[in-house]
Amino acid sequence: MEGVTATASPDIPMHPAIAPISYLLGTWKGQGEGGFPTINSFSYVEHLNFSHSGKPFIAYTQKTWKLNSGEPMHAESGFWRPKPDGSIEVVISQSTGLVEVQKGTYDAEEKVIKLQSELVGNASKVREITRVFKLVDEELSYEVQMATNLTSLQPHLKASLKRI
Ligand code: HEM
Numbered sequence: 001m002e003g004v005t006a007t008a009s010p011d012i013p014m015h016p017a018i019a020p021i022s023y024l025l026g027t028w029k030g031q032g033e034g035g036f037p038t039i040n041s042f043s044y045v046e047h048l049n050f051s052h053s054g055k056p057f058i059a060y061t062q063k064t065w066k067l068n069s070g071e072p073m074h075a076e077s078g079f080w081r082p083k084p085d086g087s088i089e090v091v092i093s094q095s096t097g098l099v100e101v102q103k104g105t106y107d108a109e110e111k112v113i114k115l116q117s118e119l120v121g122n123a124s125k126v127r128e129i130t131r132v133f134k135l136v137d138e139e140l141s142y143e144v145q146m147a148t149n150l151t152s153l154q155p156h157l158k159a160s161l162k163r164i
Pocket of ligand 1: 034036038039040042044064065073074075098125126129144146148156157
């Protein structure tokens with residue numbers, strides 16, 4: 001818990017609702033790989049930040065850059081709302097204009113969060129998005145899959161990050 005209090009709003013008591021996923025709080029930095037059957041694969045650097053304000057949600061921001069050139073790539077932000085029954089609701093707005101309402105489950109013991117899009121809005125191609133986040137040995141990793149109008153659900157992103 002030391003890391004949590006040191007990196008996330010130390011003066012504001014955490015709302016008990018976010019305790020099961022409070023291991024996310026803080027800033028994470030790492031690298032990812034992207035691909036899809038219809039595009040060339042690519043590598044990226046990523047920063048994630050999860051913070052709280054004493055309310056029953058965690059605020060999330062993500063930024064990415066091309067690994068070799070440092071050129072900015074995708075960015076997104078949103079809110080994570082865990083519920084006492086083990087379900088979780090996440091809303092995300094992407095720099096491309098796409099918005100997601102994700103629903104799923106969290107496992108506080110295993111530190112795994114699984115999300116499945118309930119709504120993908122303002123998207124020309126994307127029909128469905130799944131996201132899985134895991135914390136293993138202090139390393140936060142995730143996988144994002146998507147389905148488009150032409151392609152069934154396939155991996156698009158995979159990354160692993162360490163707390164900074
Ligand atoms: C859930 C999040 C994301 C969604 C829904 C998404 C969606 C898409 C879609 C629909 C395409 C076009 C696929 C096609 O033409 O068949 C695409 C391509 C691409 N995406 Fe993503 N993306 C996401 C996150 C990211 C992130 C985080 C990055 C960078 C770190 C990224 C980088 C790219 C790149 C480089 C391409 C290829 C562009 C091109 O070749 O024209 N995407 N993405």
